[in-house]
Amino acid sequence: MRQGIGDSHEDWERIDVDKKRKPPTFSGDEYHETMRERIDRVSEDLKDLQAFYNIEISDTRKARLKEYLEEALADLRETSFRAYDQQGKIDFLLLQNFLRKGLKQLELDEKKDEKMGPLVPFAGTIAKLCEDRQMMKPVDGEMAANDLFQVSKQIAKVKIEVTEGKAKVDKTSAFRAANAVERLRWHLAEWFGFFKGYDPMFTWWVAEPYAKVDKELAEFSALVRKELVGIKPGDEDAIVGEPIGRHGLLADLESEMIPYSPEELIEIGEKEYTWCEAEMKKASRELGYGDEWRDALEHVKSLYVGPGKQPQLIHFLAREAIDYVKKHNLVTVPRIAEETWRMFMMSPARQKVNPFFLGGKSIIVSYPDDTMDHEAKMMSMRGNNIHFSRSTVFHEMIPGHHLQFHMLARYKPYRQMFDTPFWIEGWALYWEMILWDRGFPSTPENKIGMLFWRMHRCARIIFSIKFHLGQMTPQECIDMLVDMVGHEKATAEGEVRRSFNGDYSPLYQAGYMLGALQIYSLRKEQMHSGKMGEKQFHDRVLRENMMPIELLRALMEEKDVGPDFKSSWRFYEGHEQRDNFSS
Template sequence: MRQRIEVIHSDPDQDIRQFIETVSEDLTDIDRFHNISISPKRQARLEEYYKSTLASLKDIPFRHLNQDGKIDYLLIQNFLNRDLRQLGLTAEKNKKSKPLLGFALGIVGLCEDRQNMKKMDGKKAAQEIFEIGKQISETQAKIQAQKIKVDKTSAFRATRTVDELRAHLEEWYGFYNGYDPLFSWWVKEPYGKVKKQLEELPALIKERLVGIDPNDNDAIVGDPIGREGLLADLESEIIPYTPEQLLEIAEEEYVWCELEMKKASHELGYGDEWRNALEHVKNLYVEPGNQPELIHFLAQEATDYVEKHDLVTVPRIAKENWRMFMMSPERQQINPFFLGGTSIIVSYPTDTMDHEAKMMSMRGNNIHFSRSTVFHEMIPGHHLQYHMMARHKPYRQMFFTAFWTEGWALYWEMILWDKKFPESPENRIGMLFWRMHRCARIVFSVKFHLGQMSPQECIDLLVYKVGHERATAEGEVRRSFAGDYSPLYQAGYMLGALQIYALRKEVVDSGKMTEKQFHDRVLQANMMPIELLRALLKEQHITPEFKSSWRFYNGR
């Protein structure tokens, strides 16, 4: 019997919010309990939950909802359909890694028995662990003899799964060891051997099947999702463009950036050789120790500007309460620039870095690059955004999309450019560098997932097409494909910004809203795909069968 979420109908708009909050908590509980990613039980439980919850959603009378309620209905419907589809895609990926994981279900079974508090039989557990060890030995022998044929991406995914299984097995062993004397007597010896095997297996897979040095922590492999995967993600983001059309948009925006770069380059005396002008700007960095002072000044400058020109509401708490931290050298290998939100985390060299790394960090975080980064991360960018998200419809934060989150911050780079906030050619070059970078992000992320670019080619694109330092380019690509970001995340910066920019034209340039009203409404709506934000702000007629149709890009 499938569980259904109860809907009361006393107030449909309250019902839909309660429905969303219930789904959020339910999924947190399911994920916490069914916490092994490749578990068939996890797969089945989630599939059952998504389907039954979608059925329950139909009990809410859509036509009786106000506009915000209808948007909430579409958001949770899209969320559930997306996750259900993703569940199937993940299962297909896991099948490709299966030849390397014949022992995995044995570990899953032990861990799930413990989770369900089944009575422990130490002798039986020892035999099961012994059998798992034999299976791992057979897998290792087949890899050595080149008898397992798995593509590099699936092999690399298998190494992450082995690491996850080892951690779960360690938790399983630690739960009983010492507390159950018979368990320890039986299991200690075979467990020790299996633990060692699980520590060794990922290195063997990396060396023999992935083709990378097991000790190379900087290697970039990634996990391309293919054209069908990209189309599915675009559907979830409610964007009616193909991957190929996204590449065309990126190229058109890049051409505009390059023309503007040449204009600024001429002002500095470098003619059309804008890369030489970019080199000039890169060398305009502050001395070691002075970066925090610069960041504080730049944050205040941007805040003062948006308040003076009445562009957006900046609550006093948001303005006063932000903190700064320095990024470790290790973390800078993945995040070579700044990070932000509730705080700003600043990249700049330490005395432990070698000379080349120091210079690349200083040049990559120079005064004029940093100017855009600071207001992107702080006010009016992410810091203001997160402040408002916590206070206005916070339940919508579960509908995360980079097109809204990152699009908002980059949108401000576009608006402040239009308002001539960057007065000097050096400041314009600093802003254009980031615009070019976001164009390149669309290109390298989409082409990587289409199988048209390797990680190394992505790095080269950032170096030669944008002017990155090689170390910062490597960090950007490593960050993009390490598995912490969704396939369309990097494309979301520019495309989300273009969506918000186009929506602004529709409601501000037409006189329906002032700039401040528009910006406040966007923040108070909280997170959602931009086309749904458009339907909300323009009070469009919508139905539960809503489909993406907004062609937001009209070219340069």
């Protein structure tokens, strides 16, 4: 990698730049790009490239993105790092980390695509047809028909291998291949629709072979799911997922600036769970159930409101949390953020993936409707009882995600490019920790409701990392949530389905608790040293926008960082010393 000006020790000694000085914007006729402008430009460049080269399995797409990321990284390294102020240096590191992460992801995706390659030998032909259309190359109907004829022959050949058990592809790669085939089918439909009717000779040649291939792709995807993945036709509730392995986890942890191994993170999850269980027993004793906290939990689950009453409960709980943080001057709550949140009800189908609430700009409430069977209704009501909902509401609304998203759009919005669950989800769960410390849960039922979620986040670290290490199956993850946390079976299935079948990154589920622990530790450093007060700290976190928490720490502490900054913050050491507040 080429070394940029100001990157070597000698350059740093030679360049005497005041830390407060911003890089110049103009020098004669030469334009000098600010870091914010560079980030905005890269963000827009990538949006355009990914929209144009939109076939994920395509070698052309991967090669073009790799070329761009490498050029952007080399160009970034040519800038004078020491010429930037602290904000600019952090932006440099954020962009550099983002570009490197993109290159690592391309490398991992390429390896995954190679593993599923034997099932999709026709992918390159379909991708080329679609990409030639995208680049407006002339189409020859006869040649296109012949390409589709060859695709049809390849599908038939692979179908025989799958049916006769000769396809040597693992379950995860087969699942990836089945999904890729569905996407290729969509792209091919878009290709055919572009020319159909507008080019009479194209339609004359291609209509029949296209219809045949479209049907064969659909059947082939279903066959792979059934024979190699184990998903029967119509089984929309199956949970498979794609474990990324230890190498993939380590790469993601490096990008997230978490200097812990997967095994160490599992230990953190287990240690936090032990703390939660001890507190759960205390609350259980207060309710008269002794150490049988699961019995106390069953009691709390029975405290739900009747049909049609959940929206009123959610509004009350949201108002309670807003009034509390304002009364205790914990964080700035802009009037517009307070008055413009909205509520929607979640459909029964969506509740299979999101059995609890979702939030952000609005809160989407899970609760039964009249189309659900009796068992599903009871599981939904028990899983969204009054005291579980209390934590969920302030996690999703204020001071959690709603306030967070309000500020994201208004303060350094260009940093939203550096999306990370450790900041997004860590912030919302951090408030569960802070409000617990302050005595916000005033009754044993309140405490059990909050502890249920803390246990859930501990279990998420354990099962998600073990799944990606290949140590747990989806069913074992479901069983863990039922046995270890006390989930209803349906809500446990929904949580695991959401974790592995959705669009979440492998570390997303672990990011809740680990990100919260990072912010919690950073808060202690800043407040106990007298550097800032509580409200000042919380406002600063929100106004710096998204980034790995270790870079937020470097920004707050004005640390002397270099362009080759490496993660080293062991944020969990000494974490057993928790804060206590009066309510």
